[in-house]
Amino acid sequence: MAVTVDSTPVGAGAELSSRAAAEAYIGGVCFKQGPPRLIGAELEWLTARVESSASDSRPNLAVLADALGPYAPRSISPDSPASELPGGSRITLEPGGQIELSSTPCDDATQLCRRLREDSRFLDRLLGKHSIRMISAAADADRRARRLLRLPRYRAMERCFAGIGPYGKLMMCNTAATQVSVDAGGDRSEIAARWNALYTIGPALVAAFACSPRLHGAPAGTWASQRMRTWLRLDHTRTRPPVHSWADPVGEYGRWALDVPLLCVRATGAQGDGEADWAAPPGASFADWLCGALDEEVGRRPESADLDYHLTTIFPPVRACGHLEVRYLDAQPGDQWEVPIHVIDALMSSPEVIAQAHRIAEPVADHWAQAARCGLRDNEIRSAAVDLLTLAAENAGTGAAADQVAAAARRCRRGRAPGDGVEMTAGQ
Numbered sequence: 001m002a003v004t005v006d007s008t009p010v011g012a013g014a015e016l017s018s019r020a021a022a023e024a025y026i027g028g029v030c031f032k033q034g035p036p037r038l039i040g041a042e043l044e045w046l047t048a049r050v051e052s053s054a055s056d057s058r059p060n061l062a063v064l065a066d067a068l069g070p071y072a073p074r075s076i077s078p079d080s081p082a083s084e085l086p087g088g089s090r091i092t093l094e095p096g097g098q099i100e101l102s103s104t105p106c107d108d109a110t111q112l113c114r115r116l117r118e119d120s121r122f123l124d125r126l127l128g129k130h131s132i133r134m135i136s137a138a139a140d141a142d143r144r145a146r147r148l149l150r151l152p153r154y155r156a157m158e159r160c161f162a163g164i165g166p167y168g169k170l171m172m173c174n175t176a177a178t179q180v181s182v183d184a185g186g187d188r189s190e191i192a193a194r195w196n197a198l199y200t201i202g203p204a205l206v207a208a209f210a211c212s213p214r215l216h217g218a219p220a221g222t223w224a225s226q227r228m229r230t231w232l233r234l235d236h237t238r239t240r241p242p243v244h245s246w247a248d249p250v251g252e253y254g255r256w257a258l259d260v261p262l263l264c265v266r267a268t269g270a271q272g273d274g275e276a277d278w279a280a281p282p283g284a285s286f287a288d289w290l291c292g293a294l295d296e297e298v299g300r301r302p303e304s305a306d307l308d309y310h311l312t313t314i315f316p317p318v319r320a321c322g323h324l325e326v327r328y329l330d331a332q333p334g335d336q337w338e339v340p341i342h343v344i345d346a347l348m349s350s351p352e353v354i355a356q357a358h359r360i361a362e363p364v365a366d367h368w369a370q371a372a373r374c375g376l377r378d379n380e381i382r383s384a385a386v387d388l389l390t391l392a393a394e395n396a397g398t399g400a401a402a403d404q405v406a407a408a409a410r411r412c413r414r415g416r417a418p419g420d421g422v423e424m425t426a427g428q
Helices: 019-030 061-071 109-128 152-164 167-174 188-200 202-208 226-232 249-259 286-291 304-311 338-347 351-364 368-377 379-395 399-413
Strands: 039-049 090-093 099-102 132-135 177-182 318-320 324-330
Touching (some): 061 090, 061 109, 099 109, 109 132, 152 167, 167 226, 177 338, 188 324, 202 351, 226 324, 379 399
Antiparallel strands (some): 039 132, 177 324, 318 324
């Protein structure tokens, strides 16, 4: 769930003269056009104190800041230089104390995985010296959801999602993901092909990498990915764009984003710390603010810095951030996060492979809830997952990467979740 938040003070930036200007601005900043070349990833882990009861084991933020030293994010250490780790990654923190590595963009998936391995081991040593452990799990099976970060953004988010049950707080505080980012494409046609393929293959890959069957505090129900369940239960206007009607994602993304309800409105002069009230008028969209409908409530019109911030508060399965950010994959056990990185890289490796992946997954393209609930127990979804991973293995860059992905395809064929030695069958 990591976001890049513009630190420009509220009120700075260009004015947005009209809705058309705002849509054009979004298309320009969210879809950087150029030959696809780079790949990046964000890895998340739950964190816990080594010697503590399961019900109260979240690390103290001051201890985390001390452990991370010059690498600490400014969300917990405002004066930190927030330095890069040796492999180029930066550390961010999620509301419940989950720790995240955001990689530097790399030329290929093998280089990316090598740098992330280096940085994840470096981070593990930093935390271990202060009796903090990293837990490779996509959902917290033992602890109640509790927010550690006392930032107005997360206060507003928690309040916004409180009306839809426990899922918002569970998502914020008790889940972790593997996110993979790829270049958008060289022109609008290529962007559309890559965007639509990443959405179409989503449900099959959700099932292929689902490994969060237990989530403490979740309502009763058997789900292969409880993490994805939390996202599916959130505000659909914020998390589910109507992508099947999008022939031109560059234009449509802007139109959709402007109509998403405001999560928060940053207070004038606020710098992002403390528990300031960043409440937004209920149900009001950014477009409402832009056209003047909120002049009385907010007291000012939005500028480009406000729109930049609003774009970090929408959470589609694939988010446009200049590049395309794949957000639908569970955090993987151990070092198995390398596999989905190689899969996405291989499936986006050429227009021909992209088209073939789209054809394979199209029959289950709308089956998000079924994939999260049943995972590989659903025969049609499992078949698509196996075929996608087989295609990825055939187009993976190095021998080692191809072997990893081929092994994952065999695991899926047997109906097994990542890290699971027990075969799953229909009806379990």
